[in-house]
Amino acid sequence: MGFLDNIPECFGAYSTKIKKKRKPKQTVNIRVKMDCEGCVRKVSDALEDLEGVESVDVNKKQQRVTVTGYVDPEEVLKEVNNTGKKADVWPFVPYNLVTFPYVREAYDIKAPTGFVRNVPQALGDPKSPEMKLMTFFNDDNPNACSVM
Template sequence: MGFLHNLREFASACCKPKEKRVPKKTVNIRVKMDCEGCVKKVKHAVEKLEGVESFDVNQKLQRVSVTGYVDAKEVLEEVRSTGKTADNWPFVPYNLVTYPYVKGAYDIKAPSGFVRNVPHANADPKSPEMKLMRLFDDENPDHCSIM
């Protein structure tokens, strides 16, 4: 499967015009899904998209993740065509944000372990505060040995 799959991808990439090629990426979309019927509608809509390699519909998180050679706008339009309320996934994992409780980042409606992706929640790595935080970090090889 590996060689034939790669050969098929190569052949399809060569045949497409250059302006039509879309890089492989993962698109996350927030979709309001109440029941199994909603999940089936969304799955059916995502399956028929061209370039989809894999997808995951998570009713608990209200998220659809699509991986493949797809455009985010096309996926969003296709999911909206089912009649469901959908928008781009606005959250990032809590542990990837430096200041998760800054104004606008913390959201009560966010799934557990996620906060909103806002620019002022991430610190500049060159700032003095971040340099002081890295000074005593265990991953820093030059950290203080007293700690």
């Protein structure tokens, strides 16, 4: 913004314009209970009408809705709940990104294939001896042993 944009703020009578801060572009994942194509259409129509939405991807098999755009996650969740569908934030992460996927709270039978629940116990402490041994022969480690 230049100097000329700030001149009206100097004069109190002309400062009627209020600037809004733009939301950052982000991707919001939500778990929604959907049974039929009517449910899918209802949820996608409600989210496409939301201001700032660029794309809506609905996966009925995984019960997952992905919204991309300049939106607030709470607004998206509220809009889906207003359709009458039960919705919450997507609680899963891909199986291959978790160090200990079979910890008590991480493994979930209701999770889609290839996903586990996102819990701190599944990630592991980077300073623990197990994690040091796991990364010792890793190709991403610049100090790794080159015997292999």
